[in-house]
Amino acid sequence: MTTEKMSKVISHLLLVPIALLFIMWIYFLINIGAFEDVARSNISYAINWDSVSEFQLYVAALLSLLPHLIIAWGLLHLRQLFQAFSEARVFDKDNAQSAKRFAKSLVFFWVCSWIVSVLVSLVLSWNHASGQKVLSIQFNSEHLAVLLLGLVFWVIAKVLLQAHYLEKENKAFV
Numbered sequence: 001m002t003t004e005k006m007s008k009v010i011s012h013l014l015l016v017p018i019a020l021l022f023i024m025w026i027y028f029l030i031n032i033g034a035f036e037d038v039a040r041s042n043i044s045y046a047i048n049w050d051s052v053s054e055f056q057l058y059v060a061a062l063l064s065l066l067p068h069l070i071i072a073w074g075l076l077h078l079r080q081l082f083q084a085f086s087e088a089r090v091f092d093k094d095n096a097q098s099a100k101r102f103a104k105s106l107v108f109f110w111v112c113s114w115i116v117s118v119l120v121s122l123v124l125s126w127n128h129a130s131g132q133k134v135l136s137i138q139f140n141s142e143h144l145a146v147l148l149l150g151l152v153f154w155v156i157a158k159v160l161l162q163a164h165y166l167e168k169e170n171k172a173f174v
Contacts, residue, residue, distance in 0.1 A: 007085035014079040021072050025065050035061045043124070045136045051127040060120045067113045074105025091160065091167040100157035106150030110143055 028035040036057055040049060081098040089095065114137065121136035128134070 004086050004088055007082045011079050011082035011086055014075050014082065018072050018075050018079075021068050025061075025068065028061055029058075032057050032061065035064075039124075043121075045121060045134050047124050047134065048128055048132070052124055053127065056123055056126065060123050063116050063119050063123065067109050067116055070105050070109045070112055074102045074109070077101035077105065091163040093161065093164045096157050096161035096164060099153055099160055103150045103153035103157055106146050106153065110147045110150065113143065114139070 028038075032054060036049075036052075039057075039060065040047075077098045081095055081102065084090075084092055084095050084098070117136060117138045121134045125132070125134035
């Protein structure tokens with residue numbers, strides 16, 4: 001399989017996680033009970049779920065949506081990059097921008113997921129008695145992997161931009 005064909009397949013496959021993210025969040029916003037079930041199974045800190053109102057669940061769901069929107073934005077730019085590759089446009093300046101935007105989305109996701117985890121813990125525990133409110137800051141190896149991947153793509157974006165200028169310079173001499 002050629003690079004162009006593989007890139008075209010990848011650009012089409014990138015639509016799947018983007019679509020699934022939006023379908024998942026529409027489902028959660030329509031069926032807040034499903035969001036609560038997922039939150040109960042994934043949150044490791046002590047939340048008194050009997051004191052959590054439906055409004056708090058919606059606020060927590062909307063906050064939790066933010067990092068996923070950032071990733072969807074990044075995946076759209078990654079898709080643009082692979083679409084260009086599928087058209088044999090490798091050292092294009094737009095490719096460097098697409099790679100950089102994808103890298104930024106990963107770094108922003110990393111920052112946003114930290115902030116959102118803190119805010120969600122506060123929102124879900126704001127009805128708790130005094131002294132029992134929860135402030136949770138979470139960091140795991142997945143966060144580190146996302147950050148490192150973002151930094152790697154940032155370097156790739158810089159290399160693509162340098163390659164674009166080299167190709168442009170070479171064409172000027174020929």
